[in-house]
Amino acid sequence: IIITDPTKIATDYDFVIVGGGTAGNVVANRLSENSNWKILVVEAGINNAGIEDVSVPFLGPDASPNKPWTWNYTTVPQKALNSRSMAYQRGKLLGGSSSINFMIYTRGSSDYWDAIAKWSGDPGWSWISMLPYFKKLETITPPADHHNTTGQFNPLVHGFSGPLSVSLSGFASELSSRVINTTFVDHADFKFNLDVNSGDQLGVGWLQASINDTVRASSAVAYLAPQFISRPNLHVLIQQQVTKVLFSTSHGTPAAIGVTFSAGPGAPTFTVKPSKEVILCGGAIGSVQLLMLSGIGPPAQLNAFNIPLVVSSTQVGQNLIDHPAVFNHFSVNAPQSLDQLRENATALEVAEEEYADEGEGPLVDTVSDTIGFFRVPSNNSLFQQFPDSSVGPKSAHYEFLWSDIWASFLPTAIAPPTGDFVTLTQVLVAPASRGSIVLNSPSAFEFPLIDPGFLTSDYDVTLHLLAFKSAKQFMSEKSWKGFNLGLAPDSANTNTDAEIIQYIRNNAVTLWHPTGTNRMQGVGANEDGVVTNELLVKGVDKLRVVDASVFPFIVPGHTEATVYALAERSADIIKTAWA
Ligand SMILES: Cc1cc2nc3c(=O)[nH]c(=O)nc-3n(C[C@H](O)[C@H](O)[C@H](O)COP(=O)(O)OP(=O)(O)OC[C@H]3O[C@@H](n4cnc5c(N)ncnc54)[C@H](O)[C@@H]3O)c2cc1C
Incomplete structure (x- = not known):
C-alpha cells in the first residue's frame, strides 16, 4: 500500500526502512514475505509511476539533475579538477537512484566480492556466496x-x-x-x-x-510491483523525509527505537516506533547525514553543530569513493x-x-x-x-x-x-583517491558538503x-x-x-557511484568501520544500514547490481536474526 497521508500509518510496525530506493525496496519486499511482520518504508521523494523521463530507457540522461524527483547536490570544488564543482544528484522518488540511473548492470568481479569477504571476515560476502543472490534477483528478459x-x-x-x-x-x-x-x-x-x-x-x-x-526496470518497478505492493503488511509512505533516528539510552547500549519524519522545514513532525529494527537505506549520502544528525559520527563534527553524541564513530562520512x-x-x-x-x-x-x-x-x-x-x-x-x-x-x-x-x-x-x-x-x-561527506548544518533539510576527492x-x-x-x-x-x-x-x-x-x-566528471561512506568493519583494520559484517551500526542496537555506503571499497564496474545483491543478502541476514 502506498500512503501519502502520514497520519494514516499504523502503530504496530516490526521494521521501519528509511528510503524506498534501490536497496530499501528489496529489503521491504523480502521482509514482507513473512506475513507476520509489518513493514513501513518512509521515502522522502515522490511516486515513480507515470514519469516518462524515468521510464523510457533512452531518456535516462534526461531523468536528472534538477528535476522535482532528484536530490540536487553539488560537490565542493574539486582541487585536482582545476577547482570545478559538479552536479552530484541522487534519485528522490520510489526506486531512488535506480529510477534515474543509466541502467548499466554490472556485478563486478569475483575478486571484488572475495575481497569484501576477506576484509570483513565474512565468507557470506564472497563471490561464490553472492552468485546465488545475483541469480535470485534477476530475470534475463x-x-x-x-x-x-x-x-x-x-x-x-x-x-x-x-x-x-x-x-x-x-x-x-x-x-x-x-x-x-x-x-x-x-x-x-x-x-x-x-x-x-x-x-x-x-x-x-x-x-x-x-x-x-x-x-x-528500477527497484520500484521490480520490487514494488503490484503483486508485492498489494501485500497488507507492506506500507510505503512517500514525500516524508526522516530527520532523526531516536534511541533509548535508559540501560546499557543505546537502542534505536524509532524515527522522526517531516515533509519539510516548517511541516509537522511525526514519529514512528517499530518493535524490531530501524534499517537505513538512504544511500551513500542520505544515510551518512542521518546518522550524524542522530548523534552517530565523528565527535568534533557533531559538537560543531551541538548535536548530542550517542556513539563516537569516526568513519561516518569518510572513505567516499567514486568513479x-x-x-x-x-x-x-x-x-x-x-x-x-x-x-x-x-x-x-x-x-x-x-x-x-x-x-x-x-x-x-x-x-x-x-x-x-x-x-x-x-x-x-x-x-x-x-x-x-x-x-x-x-x-x-x-x-x-x-x-x-x-x-x-x-x-x-x-x-x-x-x-x-x-x-x-x-x-x-x-581509483585510489578518497573523499568525504561532512555536515554543513544541523538541519536535515540542508545538504551536507560532498567532496569525492577526484584525482x-x-x-x-x-x-x-x-x-x-x-x-x-x-x-x-x-x-x-x-x-x-x-x-x-x-x-x-x-x-x-x-x-x-x-x-x-x-x-573528468562523476559517474554518480558514491560508495563506502559507512563502511563495514575490517578484520584487524586499524580504523573503525561504521557497521559490522552483518551491517549493524556499531555501538548501538537495532539499527542497520543497507545501501551503497557500507561497501568497504568500490566495485570495478557500476554500482546498482552490487546494491541489489547486497540488499538481497541483507534481507536474509535480518530474517535469520529475527527468526
Ligand atoms: C545519474 C545517475 C546515473 C547512474 N548510472 C548508473 C548505471 O548506469 N549503472 C549502475 O549500476 N549505477 C548507476 N548509478 C548508481 C546507482 O544507481 C546507485 O549506486 C544505486 O542506485 C544506489 O542505491 P542505494 O540504495 O544506495 O541509494 P538510492 O537508490 O539513492 O536510494 C536512497 C533512497 O533513500 C531516500 N532517502 C534518502 N534520505 C532519506 C531520508 N532522510 N528520509 C527518507 N528517504 C530518504 C532517497 O530519496 C532514495 O529514494 C547512477 C546514479 C545516478 C545518480
Whole structure:
C-alpha cells in the first residue's frame, strides 16, 4: 500500500526502512514475505509511476539533475579538477537512484566480492556466496527487438525468475558490431568476453541493462510491483523525509527505537516506533547525514553543530569513493548515428512514434550497448611508484563504454550542431583517491558538503592517462578504418602527456557511484568501520544500514547490481536474526 497521508500509518510496525530506493525496496519486499511482520518504508521523494523521463530507457540522461524527483547536490570544488564543482544528484522518488540511473548492470568481479569477504571476515560476502543472490534477483528478459542473443551472454551464470528484468540491447547499431569486431580481428589486448558478469570481467562484451522490454526496470518497478505492493503488511509512505533516528539510552547500549519524519522545514513532525529494527537505506549520502544528525559520527563534527553524541564513530562520512569518467568524442563517418536524434526534430519524432507504436527503435536502449574492462599490465612503471589499486588480478583498472552519439555531462562540452560522433567513455574503476561527506548544518533539510576527492591521488591521474591512450589505440584498430575520423575538437589538444592530463582534469566528471561512506568493519583494520559484517551500526542496537555506503571499497564496474545483491543478502541476514 502506498500512503501519502502520514497520519494514516499504523502503530504496530516490526521494521521501519528509511528510503524506498534501490536497496530499501528489496529489503521491504523480502521482509514482507513473512506475513507476520509489518513493514513501513518512509521515502522522502515522490511516486515513480507515470514519469516518462524515468521510464523510457533512452531518456535516462534526461531523468536528472534538477528535476522535482532528484536530490540536487553539488560537490565542493574539486582541487585536482582545476577547482570545478559538479552536479552530484541522487534519485528522490520510489526506486531512488535506480529510477534515474543509466541502467548499466554490472556485478563486478569475483575478486571484488572475495575481497569484501576477506576484509570483513565474512565468507557470506564472497563471490561464490553472492552468485546465488545475483541469480535470485534477476530475470534475463528478451531484448525489445527479440534478436537471438546466443553468444552474447552466458545463461549459466544468470537468473530467470527474479524480480528485476535484465536485458541486452534491443536496437542494433553499426557501432556495436565494430566494437565487438575489434575483439575478433584486431589487437590481442582487446579480447572478447562472453559475459562480463560471470565473475571474470576482463575484456569487451555486450552490455546488460536493467530494462524490461522497452522500459526501465528500477527497484520500484521490480520490487514494488503490484503483486508485492498489494501485500497488507507492506506500507510505503512517500514525500516524508526522516530527520532523526531516536534511541533509548535508559540501560546499557543505546537502542534505536524509532524515527522522526517531516515533509519539510516548517511541516509537522511525526514519529514512528517499530518493535524490531530501524534499517537505513538512504544511500551513500542520505544515510551518512542521518546518522550524524542522530548523534552517530565523528565527535568534533557533531559538537560543531551541538548535536548530542550517542556513539563516537569516526568513519561516518569518510572513505567516499567514486568513479571519475572522461567522455571522449570521436568524429565518425556514420550518417546513421544517433546524433540525428538530437540534431533533427523529425528524426526524433519518428523514433518516438516507433517506440510508442511498435516498442522498437533507438529509444528502447540506454546510453551504450557494449562495455569493456581492462587492466594496466603489471610491468607498467606505475606499479613501481604506487601499490596496485585493483581488487585482484582478474579485475579492471579502467572501463570503456561506447555510445553512438555525442554524450556529455559537462556543461562546457556542448555538442556541435551537426556531425556524427562516437563517445568513448573511459571510467577509472579502481581509483585510489578518497573523499568525504561532512555536515554543513544541523538541519536535515540542508545538504551536507560532498567532496569525492577526484584525482587527488597522482596514481589516478596516471591511470586516466593510460586509459586515454588505450582508448585512442582501440579506435585506431583495423575495424575502425574509414569510420573513425579522429578526435573531435573538444579533445583534439591532447598530443603530449601534459596536454592529456590537462584535458582529463578539465573534463573528468562523476559517474554518480558514491560508495563506502559507512563502511563495514575490517578484520584487524586499524580504523573503525561504521557497521559490522552483518551491517549493524556499531555501538548501538537495532539499527542497520543497507545501501551503497557500507561497501568497504568500490566495485570495478557500476554500482546498482552490487546494491541489489547486497540488499538481497541483507534481507536474509535480518530474517535469520529475527527468526
Ligand atoms: C545519474 C545517475 C546515473 C547512474 N548510472 C548508473 C548505471 O548506469 N549503472 C549502475 O549500476 N549505477 C548507476 N548509478 C548508481 C546507482 O544507481 C546507485 O549506486 C544505486 O542506485 C544506489 O542505491 P542505494 O540504495 O544506495 O541509494 P538510492 O537508490 O539513492 O536510494 C536512497 C533512497 O533513500 C531516500 N532517502 C534518502 N534520505 C532519506 C531520508 N532522510 N528520509 C527518507 N528517504 C530518504 C532517497 O530519496 C532514495 O529514494 C547512477 C546514479 C545516478 C545518480
